[in-house]
Every structure is written in C-alpha cells, then in structure tokens.
Amino acid sequence: MERRSFLKASAALSCAASLTGCKTGSDDANVTPTPPPVADESISWSACLVNCGSNCPVKVFSSDGIITRVEADNETTDEYGVNHQIRACARGRSLRQRTYAPDRLKTPMKRVGKRGEGKFVPISWDEAASTVASELQRIASEYSNKSILKLYGTGAYYGFSSSNCFNRILNLNGGFLNIYGNYSWAQQNEAAAATGFGSTSGSILLSLKDSDLFIGLG
Known part of the structure; x- marks a missing residue:
C-alpha cells in the first residue's frame, strides 16, 4: 500500500471510530464491558531486562503462579521536574507473551544438521556446558x-x-x-563529541526545558 493510500485509509477509520463513539441509544446496552481483573491476583515488581539499559520497572499480576497481566509504572505522579515515571515500552509490556511464547527455548539445543538447515535436538545443561568448554579449548589451541x-x-x-x-x-x-x-x-x-558536553552522560532530562533543539535517536 502506498503511503498516501495508507494515510487516507487511516483517516477514514479514525472518522468511523469517532462517529461510532458518539452514538447513543439502545445499542449502548450491547457493548461488552471490560472484563474485571482476575480474582485473587497477587502483585509483584520486576524489571524489563531485554538488553536495554533502562531496566524499566514493571508491575506483574499473577494468579496461582501464572502471570495474568503486566503493567508499567503508574505508582507515582508523572510531573516534569518533580518525578518521572519510567514507563516500559511495548517490549516491556509484552513480557507475559515473551514468557509464555510457544517457541521459547526451555532447554539447550544442539545443531545436528548442516549450518542453516535449522535442525536441532534438545540436550541437557551438563552436555551443553561440556560441549562449550571443549570447543573453547579446541578453538583456542588451534586458532589462538x-x-x-x-x-x-x-x-x-x-x-x-x-x-x-x-x-x-x-x-x-x-x-x-x-x-x-x-x-x-x-x-x-x-555525535556527542561535537557538542558542548562532549559525552553521552553530560546532560540530564531536566535540561530539556532550556534546550533550543532536541534530537531523539531510536
């Protein structure tokens, strides 16, 4: 789909959603309400550690040892200059799906076919550790x-x-x-070497209000 067509379609869908939301009358009784939280949920705090330095806190809800949902930090006010909520991004909010993903590896896998064939068999942790150790020694002795x-x-x-x-x-x-x-x-x-700070750790978030230019890299 071309970008122009995509924008047109998005605008049309937004208008339709707005009109639907403004409707009143007997149809409102047929709207399915938001399901209540699972009964007897326990709450614990964890962090998103998916190879990111932010390590955003996440609130984990569970029932009978099973994660039911994950929420970002909403415990404090989010006011500039006073407090900053470190809210997890979509990656942190999807930790439940990551935990229970059907293709998540739960045991070491050893390749049995040619490289690129995608043929693996599960092995024990002891066998995996032994294989890694022997290969490290072999490679170091043969190639330094x-x-x-x-x-x-x-x-x-x-x-x-x-x-x-x-x-x-x-x-x-x-x-x-x-x-x-x-x-x-x-x-x-x-890029930081060309600025007045000279390093990526020379500035803080509170300096944003005094900035004439802000560049975000993602």
Whole structure:
C-alpha cells in the first residue's frame, strides 16, 4: 500500500471510530464491558531486562503462579521536574507473551544438521556446558584466543554471557578478543563529541526545558 493510500485509509477509520463513539441509544446496552481483573491476583515488581539499559520497572499480576497481566509504572505522579515515571515500552509490556511464547527455548539445543538447515535436538545443561568448554579449548589451541570474540548483547541483561562470570571463565581459558567501540551507542558517542558536553552522560532530562533543539535517536 502506498503511503498516501495508507494515510487516507487511516483517516477514514479514525472518522468511523469517532462517529461510532458518539452514538447513543439502545445499542449502548450491547457493548461488552471490560472484563474485571482476575480474582485473587497477587502483585509483584520486576524489571524489563531485554538488553536495554533502562531496566524499566514493571508491575506483574499473577494468579496461582501464572502471570495474568503486566503493567508499567503508574505508582507515582508523572510531573516534569518533580518525578518521572519510567514507563516500559511495548517490549516491556509484552513480557507475559515473551514468557509464555510457544517457541521459547526451555532447554539447550544442539545443531545436528548442516549450518542453516535449522535442525536441532534438545540436550541437557551438563552436555551443553561440556560441549562449550571443549570447543573453547579446541578453538583456542588451534586458532589462538584472539579467535574468540565476546559480545555483551545476548538479548537479555540477565543472560549468563552478559555477566562478569563468563568473562572470568574466558580469561581462565587464556583470554578473548573484546569489541572496539559500541554497536549500540557508537553514533551517539561520535555525535556527542561535537557538542558542548562532549559525552553521552553530560546532560540530564531536566535540561530539556532550556534546550533550543532536541534530537531523539531510536
């Protein structure tokens, strides 16, 4: 669909929704009400750790050990200069779907076919750890430790390979090759050098009201 056609269709749908919302009369009795919260829900706080430095707090509702819904931070006022709610984005709000996704891996998987074929079989954690250890030793002995590269991004900040524990293991094996720069903030670091602050950590949110120009990168 062309952009112009998409905008026309969106505008038409918005108008239709507005007209429907303005209707009154007996049809209102047929509107399905919003279902009430699940009975006997317990509330706990967690955080979105999906490879993002914000680590937004999320309110988790559960019943009988099963997550029923997830909400973002709405406990405090969201007033500029006084308090700032750190509201999770769509990724944080969808943690329930992520947790119960049908294709979520729940056990280590070992490739049994050729690379790219997508053939894997589940294995135990002991076998996975043993395989990783033997392969690290083999690669280091054949190609030196410079052939082992560790990235910090694993898709989750609570991941094992994101921790210093894994760095320790690799160093005990003779070391590893680290990354140069940053695959996520590289453009910000270069742009910040041309500003008066000189770094990405030199400014704060409260300075927005005094700014003549604000650039958001996403």
